[in-house]
Amino acid sequence: MQSKTIGIIVNGVTGRMGYRQHLLRSLLAIREAGGLPLADGERLIPELVLVGRNEAKLADIAGRHGLTDWTTDLTAALARPDVQIYFDAQLTSARQPALAAAIAAGKHIYTEKPVAESLTGAVELARAADAAGIRHGVVADKLFLPGLRKLKRLLDGGFFGRVLSVRGEFGYWVFEGDWQPAQRPSWNYRAADGGGIVSDMFPHWHYLLEHLFGPVRTVTAHTATHLPRRWDEQGEPYDATAEDAAYGIFELAGGVVAQINSSWAVRVHRDELVEFQVDGVEGSAVAGLHHCHVQHRAATPKPVWNPDLPGGEDFRSQWQPVPDNDQFDNGFRAQWEQFLSDVVADRPHQFDLWAGARGVQLAELGLQSARDGRRLPLPELA
Incomplete structure (x- = not known):
């Protein structure tokens, strides 16, 4: 059976969720299974680039799992032509600028939530991704x-x-x-x-x-x-x-x-x-x-x-x-497989950045409701 590879930047892999659910139980599990079966009979093998801020932790994780491609330089990783997908599991405060840079670099986006700290930021990301013509998804585990x-x-x-x-x-x-x-x-x-x-x-x-x-x-x-x-x-x-x-x-x-x-x-x-x-x-x-x-x-x-x-x-x-x-x-792996299939088939992912923006909207209005002590409507996002 023939196989092909897809390059994926995994940013935030030193965190609990990024490591346990996304790296260990999803992407490495897909690799160990021989790749993701595709509709055309081929298998898709994720080639991973680990990114983070702590060089020692990255080296330790890479060494434990036989990975050699890691860096603390996100800009350099995004400039690589052999990488097609950017995944983000960082702190929320660091997420929006990293996603914006990945969109500007033409990478498909898959990310943890919330996608941004504000609704304005979340909508900006969704609009930019649509304008770039990339595929984008948000974890809905x-x-x-x-x-x-x-x-x-x-x-x-x-x-x-x-x-x-x-x-x-x-x-x-x-x-x-x-x-x-x-x-x-x-x-x-x-x-x-x-x-x-x-x-x-x-x-x-x-x-x-x-x-x-x-x-x-x-x-x-x-x-x-x-x-x-x-x-x-x-x-x-x-x-x-x-x-x-x-x-x-x-x-x-x-x-x-x-x-x-x-x-x-x-x-x-x-x-x-x-x-x-x-x-x-x-x-x-x-x-x-x-x-x-x-x-x-x-x-x-x-x-x-x-x-x-x-x-x-x-x-x-x-x-x-x-x-x-x-x-x-595993629920995280199941959605990773769905997103990868959508990227290869060039079709929209059901849980996209607009869905992520609506989640941020609910959180923002929930906090406002608590401050004001009143019920608030959720306007539709344009």
Whole structure:
């Protein structure tokens, strides 16, 4: 079987997400599998150029995985004619100028989110990419995970009838960093460094709601910094200036109401770190990242409220698991494969920079809603 290569700059590979999900479990996994099978029977082999700011870390990662092409000079990497794609997993504050430079260099763009720190910046990137005639995509990893793919199957099959509401719970306790190390980097909790759970998670909720249930029309949000003091990677205390929790209500086209709580200051009492309950006239479902359970209208019990008696029903046992019916690969890898296929076929990627801009818009308006204490509409982007 014939193969061909495609050059990919991977910027931000020294970070947790860039290394674990994008390099290790996606691009290197595709290489180890012999490349991505294409429609014409060929296989596409990613040739990687690792980019970052820390020379020692880059050399260590490259050495561990048998890679030899790495640099701290992004400008030089973008000037290479043998590189077709630029991928960005840097800090949010560094992303927009790097993406703009890659677009100017004529590279196809694939990036983590948020794509920029402001809606203005995100729209500028989308317009520039369109004008350059390149293919562009934004990571929408949660839609490619087993639980959400099962939920999409239920929606496509009409299981719910008319969908009424969506309720989401996301989060876990991120340790303050004093007596136990924090599981997230300290910049996540400093507003000046682009931190905050709204800019991090609202873009996720936007593509999920838009793709599964319909466009978001309004947002009402309340934010909080529940833990105002944390300790950084060097064990030094610092003031947390970004919100660590957000409570949002999103009204969607067609009348669906979504409520999603996001928090890094919550202890988990559910099956997965994120779960969504979808209620419809004909049935309901609870979907996490891996599992999905349903209860049909005909199998719905009739609970009776009686506060004088202890509850005797095992409500969880009244739900049925949705079978896999498929083999689910890593969600990040699945979208990488879709994006690479779109680049080779020269077709638009479904989750493009405009979708990324709408996610930034939701985050920006969510923060404004929290400041103003009011519901805000989401204008369509031109």
